[in-house]
């Protein structure tokens with residue numbers, strides 16, 4: 001068992017691309033920590049730095065309390081399982097599973113016994129005398145997992161091990177991985193870009209975007225109480241409504257979220273009211289999940305939003321309604337361009353060197369993060385409403401939906417939560 005601690009870990013690839021930006025993370029002993037984020041956000045880079053396959057540009061990596069930046073992969077005692085479950089093609093399944101035990105000098109009868117017991121647990125007993133090319137994708141991944149387990153590592157690193165499998169096999173193996181790593185008690189860091197996989201597998205999830213940690217917490221914490229607009233949007237199963245509102249406090253009677261054509265009142269009794277009121281006169285981002293909007297009649301009391309039905313989409317298990325509500329849309333705020341970080345905190349010669357590296361010597365200078373464009377836009381949003389059955393609404397008609405104020409997610413324009421999330 002092992003703890004993994006990253007302190008301000010940064011990775012800059014040759015050419016100046018900041019793949020990981022001052023990452024602080026901790027995986028506890030025996031924990032299954034999932035790294036989740038879109039393609040290219042730096043998940044594999046992070047995993048490879050922990051494995052010792054990629055050099056750390058700056059910052060510290062601690063494995064079980066020991067500074068590991070300069071340890072060789074072998075000294076780190078980690079086992080890695082990749083997407084393709086790379087196996088030795090000329091060895092049988094038995095040969096592949098036996099390999100780490102042979103290297104460790106284990107006696108032949110014990111190797112046989114341990115390999116057969118694990119093959120049984122992984123349901124690949126019948127394949128023991130076959131070569132990898134005769135196995136299905138799911139069987140190959142089981143063998144790769146088995147070989148990693150037999151190495152008895154202190155740490156498992158898994159890089160999208162299920163992504164090449166079909167949906168059914170993914171669900172089945174996901175459950176097996178979950179129960180296996182928990183019964184072994186081995187600390188596991190698991191990379192995926194699949195939200196469902198992350199939510200269903202993890203003890204905790206670290207959400208990454210453009211090399212920057214967006215949030216970390218249990219699945220329930222990051223889903224229900226996300227720290228950033230990016231986390232809220234990335235974990236939302238339907239597209240999240242991200243709307244721009246101006247905060248007002250008319251005669252100090254209550255806090256008003258002014259969407260332009262519609263307003264919603266946050267009473268002072270709401271625990272978030274004070275934090276929101278500090279943004280009076282400013283724009284904020286309001287996140288609303290499509291499944292918390294409930295169709296109501298025009299006479300309904302309480303907070304509501306209204307829009308003209310533009311489209312109704314049938315999705316089998318649900319309907320999505322797109323309402324033209326005339327509310328300004330906001331795109332998901334992103335961290336600044338990864339190459340721009342290089343400009344922050346540098347002067348003179350270094351700055352001109354970076355400009356040359358970025359090929360911007362004669363072009364528009366890169367802006368430091370603080371000067372980047374605001375996240376809002378003047379586009380009008382469609383308000384997306386999720387319905388479990390066919391709505392009574394017709395396209396072109398006006399529709400009203402009730403808003404549960406407690407379910408509104410409130411962010412600053414750069415995507416940080418206004419009321420701090422509970423962790």
Ligand SMILES: Nc1ncnc2c1ncn2[C@@H]1O[C@H](COP(=O)(O)OP(=O)(O)OP(=O)(O)O)[C@@H](O)[C@H]1O
Nearest residue numbers: 013014017019038039040041042043044045046193
């Ligand atoms: N050797 C390299 N040199 C330069 N840039 C690199 C190198 N390796 C990766 N990158 C860049 O770093 C960024 C992060 O890559 P990484 O593979 O870590 O992302 P990822 O989140 O694992 O993506 P995916 O889910 O698609 O595998 C990408 O933009 C990638 O192009």
